[in-house]
Amino acid sequence: MSDDSSSRIAADLSDWIAAAPPGTQLPSTRTLVARYAAGPVTVQKALRILTARGLIESRPGVGTFVRTVRAARPHDYGWQTAALGAPRNRSTGLFTALRTVPNDRIALHSGYPDRELLPERLVRSAFARAARGDGAVNRPPSGGLPDLQAWFATELAAVTPAGVMPPAPSDVVVFPGSQSGLNTTFQSLVGAGRPLLVESPTYWGAILAANRAGVRVVPVPSGSGGPRPEDLARAFGQTGARAFYAQPHFANPTGAQWNSERSAGLLEVVREHGAFLIEDDWAHDFGIDSVPVPLAARDDAGHVVYLRSLTKSVSPSVRIAAVVARGPARERILADAQAESMYVSGLLQAVALDVVTHPGWRTHLRTLGRQLANRRDLLIAALREHLPEAELEVVPRGGLHLWVRLPEPTDLARLVRDCEDDGVFVAPGDEWFPAEPTGAYLRLNYSGPNPGAFAEGVRIIGRALARQGR
Known part of the structure; x- marks a missing residue:
């Protein structure tokens, strides 16, 4: 039989499916072959047509059924609260340093070096x-x-x-x-x-x-x-x-x-x-x-x-x-x-x-030190020019970050949100204190991507701080 025969069988079964309750099992392939006097290949083609239309679903080892339309409903996992009990500690979620951001943003928050600094x-x-x-x-x-x-x-x-x-x-x-x-x-x-x-x-x-x-x-x-x-x-x-x-x-x-x-x-x-x-x-x-x-x-x-x-x-x-x-x-x-x-x-x-x-490992490390020095100095220069009210307590002799203290009072949570809205991701210093923070700090990563954008990133931080009345 031709493809037209498969389409005719599919059309006939569609009428039967429309009247059948969801979950009703279709007759076996052997039964359909006998009913339509068609070959198994023709019947299988008809079933594939119906599957593509979303009218039937196959359950391997069980059979073929009229597809069940599942109504949308909210998830209810409330029972797990009682089963799990109170957590040992309450996490604030994903730490800022682990967040991934789109390539068109300025990322000063990360705890990892940029790919170009890796061997x-x-x-x-x-x-x-x-x-x-x-x-x-x-x-x-x-x-x-x-x-x-x-x-x-x-x-x-x-x-x-x-x-x-x-x-x-x-x-x-x-x-x-x-x-x-x-x-x-x-x-x-x-x-x-x-x-x-x-x-x-x-x-x-x-x-x-x-x-x-x-x-x-x-x-x-x-x-x-x-x-x-x-x-x-x-x-x-x-x-x-x-x-x-x-x-x-x-x-x-x-x-x-x-x-x-x-x-x-x-x-x-x-x-x-x-x-x-x-x-x-x-x-x-x-x-x-x-x-x-x-x-x-x-x-x-x-x-x-x-x-x-x-x-x-x-x-x-x-x-x-x-x-x-x-x-x-x-x-x-x-x-x-x-x-x-x-x-x-x-x-x-x-x-x-x-x-x-x-x-090549030792050669890589020597080059890496020079690259980090250039990036560190570039970010420090941007801070001194565009955020002079911030205090850099240590010029690090190694590592990946600058620890910057902001003037008091600074609403750090608002500052981080405003910077993010303007395309700059920074890490709030509160996450590094085991008890109450002793001030408003940012940890800024100078080993991240696109060091050419450091100056623009710091300018945006400065504008966000100025909106708080500085």
Whole structure:
């Protein structure tokens, strides 16, 4: 039979479908073949015509049915509130630094460097090689690939002074990004309900990780040179805390860097209280006017637990970090890491190792430092010209951000909204304070896209601030 026969059968069945209740099952193909004295192919064509018209629906293994028209109605998930109970902590939603924005906007809010600052050629080549290696199919050890563990340990050993025992590869635990490392470290070394001292302001991801672990965060004031040893000692004495989370180099968000004397004093306080210093070296690869030397290089007694990330400097798609810890602390961290995710993708570990051991990696870092310096200075110049009432407390010697204090009183939430309405995305400083903010701050990223638009972005911030009566 011809296509005309299929159309005739479809028309005849349409009349039958119109009179049938929704959900009625159609006769089988064999029955329709007999009824219309047609071949199976012709009948199937007719059914496809009806399906395309939205009149019938096929349920594999069951049959063909008159399509049910589902009435629109609101979702009702209210029962879940009772089933879930009250949340452990109330999040404000997606943090500003993680938002993606259209390309035609000026993005000063992000926590990540622009694509042009990444070693893209090295990363792509590394993925091609890793896909051909064992990492693409084999399960790696729970602590990480031995060669990658050795690389992290060797990097730290290279700056360890004489008289201090450098870490061994077995002291390294590889994680799928620094956020996972923070979550596990806080859980393992602090524990739910117990206090954790943190700099204030500090990285919002650390605050989030502490909340998820049920850890009680205790802020320690931190200025342009980091916290004062006497303030840290007082916090240890008042709280009984046994751990202090800090970023000694190019702190996020302030850009502060501890000098040698301040570092020695703070490390001595940690030792006196028999505590841990959880050192987050997030910006190790982003030095501009300074080469960071981790505090972990000064300690072989296990007081410093060192977190080193490659995610932002290699690629956001290569989420690899490591925690270097010694003694029982390392064993507890590894046990909790195994319980959380068993192991980290061998493919991503192989890619990260390939990139950081390639001869081009050091060349890339030297170029990156110069690029960051140009961008930092460009944004600072824009602030001084178009937003002179703002205060830049620290000119960072590395990292990705400027920490800008606005005059009081400033309605920060309104300012952020007005800037966004005008096409500029900025990060409100409130998100970096573990307690009440000490002022109205913005964290501005100078490593983001389109540095040529920095001046226009700051002009827009200035206009938004002026509308508040400045």
